[in-house]
Amino acid sequence: MKRHSVLRVVAKLFLPYILLFALYVQFHGDFGPGGGFQAGVIFAAAFILYALIFGLRTAHKVASADLLRILMAAGLLLYASVGIVTMLKGGAYLDYNFLRHDPVHGQHLGILLVELGVGVTVAAVMVTIFFGFADRKNR
Amino acid sequence: MIRENLPALQVVIPLMAAPICILFKNGRAAYGIALAATLFAFGAAISLLTQVLGVGPISYELGGWAAPWGIEYRVDYLSGFVLVLVSGMGVVVQLFSPASIKREIDEEKHYLFHCAFLLCLTGLLGIVITGDAFNVFVFLEISALSSYILISLGKHRRALTSAYQYLIMGTIGSTFILIGIGLLYMMTGTLNMADIAARIGPVATTRTVLAAFAFFTVGVSIKMALFPLHLWLPNAYAYAPSVVTAFLAATATKVAVYVLIRFTFTIFGEHFAFEETPVATLLMPLALIGIVVASSIAIFQKSVKRMLAYSSVAQIGYIVLGVSFVSVTGLTGGIVHLFNHALMKGGLFLAVACVVLRIGSDRIDDFAGLGRRMPVTMFAFVVAGLSMIGVPLTVGFISKWFLIQAAIEKGWWPVAALVLLSSLLAVAYIWRVVEIAYFRKPPEGEDRITEAPVSMLLPMGALILATIFFGLNTEATAGVARQAAEYLMGAVR
Helix, strand or coil: CCCCCCHHHHHHHHHHCCCCCCHHHHHHCCCCCCCCCCHHHHHHHHHHHHHHHHHHHHHHHCCHHHHHHHHHHHHHHHHHHHHHHHHHCCCCCHHHHHHHCCHHHHHHHHHHHHHHHHHHHHHHHHHHHHHHHHHHCCC | CCCCHHHHHHHHHCCCCHHHHHHHHHHHHHHHHHHHHHHHHHHHHHHHHHHHHHCCEEEEEECCCCCCCCEEECCCCHHHHHHHHHHHHHHHHHHHHHHHHHHHHHHHHHHHHHHHHHHHHHHHHHHHHHEHHHHHHHHHHHHHHHHHHHHCCCCCHHHHHHHHHHHHHHHHHHHHHHHHHHHHHHHHCCHHHHHHHHCCHHHHCCCHHHHHHHHHHHHHHHHHHHHHHHHHHEEEEEEEECHHHHHHHHHHHHHHHHHHHHHHHHHCHHHHHHHHHHHHHHHHHHHHHHHHHHHHHHHHHCCCHHHHHHHHHHHHHHHHHHCCCCCCCHHHHHHHHHHHHHHHHHHHHHHHHHHHHHHCCCEEHHHHHHHHHHHHHHHHHHHHHHHCCCCCCCCHHHHHHHHHHHHHHHHHHHHHHHHHHHHHHHHHHHHHHHHHHHHHCCCCCCCCCCCCCHHHHHHHHHHHHHHHHHHHCHHHHCCCEEEHHHHHHHHHH
């Protein structure tokens, strides 16, 4: 679809805003509707749009299979290690109160990190699933 | 610090090890990580069980939120016992796996095998340890999804279709369980098991709770492959890689039985579950029919794995039979058999895995002459087979002893007779393999078949020794099982 200049221009125009909106949903999740899963899906949607318009090969240059694999694992690890840190600081697993001196700050930081982990993993998994189907022809 | 957080670490360590396997993307590194995490889980389970036996049930609040609101992990006699079983089988299978998966799974997928194995272990341990009804569903899905992956790793083309079949049936099963939990939540407004049990009394006779119980029972029956709902099991076991079959046969269906026991006795309560609804009168005939029919089908199978799979369906029948007596002796028999069957079926499937490694097939005719070619493996098969029949000095005898005792206590002589007679069916299918392996001449030119490597024989031997050890020393298993049964039956009152 590279030859359709309208699509290309509009997509280019949209992409940064979709990504930005994903980040908004991600980091505003603790005040309003949103959170890691939704943000991850929106982020991946931007990526899939890019792949649809500019071709799989270009998309692979941005996100290689190795990078996606590492991100998938890293998100989950981030989530789980927040729990390990709270344990090391003397609390129960995922007891955010112990992350900071002030429990309120601790809760804030905890949910932010955990949701970030969810977001990273979900985005990476979504893109991987997309590639899993889209790459079948080339194999 | 580790000690008080042990209930969480029990689940978290295998869970964290899984993505680390993915990061390394290397079969050997993944194996090291998986083995370390499984060993840790086993150690944690043993430590938890000893704590429970010493000071009584342990409760752990995840995230520091108190019980009815937050997620509670709860270890009592039954869950401690099943935790040890599941993680112990995990260790045995992990130790056994390297040589076997080298032959049966492509090299570049080894790290995926270890990752899926760890996730499956996480799910199974999580189901057992959690005290939260919705959490059970989440872990059920984790273990189910990863076992679909494990089954589809099989080399045979039909591994994919049987994994798909299992996926469809398994999804129906867990959806039913979820609907049941949802309806319970609707009526009681809580998801914590102990809290549901406390609040269910006034609403117990409503149609919604009855529907919840019906959905739950059918869903969990699919998951544990109770007789008419067992259709996914034979194919899944027959085409999965041999180690996966051994692991799933020893743990996955057992954990489903655990869920049945946990929900009926702890949440619904035996009075509601067995006196106000006809579940016991439904489960017992199904268990008995399952024992007879599945054992008979097993006799006519051409593939040894499939034969053992049908035998598993029959053995689930024995466990459910024990539960359906609704007496301390019966429940003890069911729980003991849950443990014992895991040992012997695990041993049998590992022996078949050794054979598959050497001759590349599990067809019963290809076993000809293996008694002389692979003496240790076939000896292990015979011992575990004797246990399956229920010969004294093996664990199989202990479970049948309790089941028959429970039947006699209630005065149900036909049931006791049927349990005895069904052992003859086990004799028939085990003997077929033994006869071919020991008394039939091997085909020409098969002299180069040798015994399986020591790395596989040792874990298998450990399981076989365990079937003898726990057959002689019943205090360790039957003692804990009786304590668990008494706790479950008493917990309702």
